[in-house]
Amino acid sequence: MTHEEKLKAVTDDIRVKLPRLMELEKGCLINRGYWIEEFLEIRRKEYVCLRIDGYSIYCYKEKPKKEEIIGKEPTILDCMEWLDKKEYKVELTGRGLFYAVIGKDHPMKKAISCRVDLSKPYLKDQSEELINFLYELL
Numbered sequence: 001m002t003h004e005e006k007l008k009a010v011t012d013d014i015r016v017k018l019p020r021l022m023e024l025e026k027g028c029l030i031n032r033g034y035w036i037e038e039f040l041e042i043r044r045k046e047y048v049c050l051r052i053d054g055y056s057i058y059c060y061k062e063k064p065k066k067e068e069i070i071g072k073e074p075t076i077l078d079c080m081e082w083l084d085k086k087e088y089k090v091e092l093t094g095r096g097l098f099y100a101v102i103g104k105d106h107p108m109k110k111a112i113s114c115r116v117d118l119s120k121p122y123l124k125d126q127s128e129e130l131i132n133f134l135y136e137l138l
Contacts, residue, residue, distance in 0.1 A: 003128050006135040011123060013138055014074045014082045021078065022071040024063070029070035036070070074123045076116060079134060088137065092116065 001009075015021045022028075028039040030049060037049035037058065046059040074082070076092070083090045114133035117126060123134075 001135075003131060007124060007131050009138065010131060010134045011074055014078055014123075015071045017082050017085050018074075018078055021074060022069060024069060025072075027072045029072070030064045031068050031070050039064075075121045076118075076123065076126070077121075079123060083134075083137065086137065 024039055026040060029052075030037045030039055032049075036052045038052060040048045040050055040057070042048070043059070046061060047063060049058050049060065050056070051058065080090050080092060114130050115127070116130060120126060123131075
């Protein structure tokens with residue numbers, strides 16, 4: 001599996017387990033068919049969005065359909081909450097080491113760790129090593 005496929009699988013699972021990432025509020029990504037937009041705000045009963053690949057701002061009268069909503073980009077803190085919901089004991093040390101103790105039902109039954117770049121809060125910007133680490137915990 002490629003890095004992008006693993007990132008998508010982890011991101012999709014996080015969005016399922018943390019429904020707040022799918023709420024229509026600032027930062028939520030919307031698939032408009034030909035392009036992706038970031039939701040900005042509701043202004044005078046219009047839905048204001050910014051086109052991601054440009055600087056154009058669009059206003060829509062109708063709310064985006066549920067199937068158009070991609071969701072917000074998960075952060076490192078979202079990853080920790082996601083792992084906690086999966087019943088892993090998770091810690092993030094001051095040195096940027098992501099540490100998870102695998103539960104008794106997991107075949108590995110041991111503590112594992114991975115380095116996290118704390119200067120990059122979004123999961124999509126993290127290393128391939130961290131994405132592989134999280135993918136193995138799916």
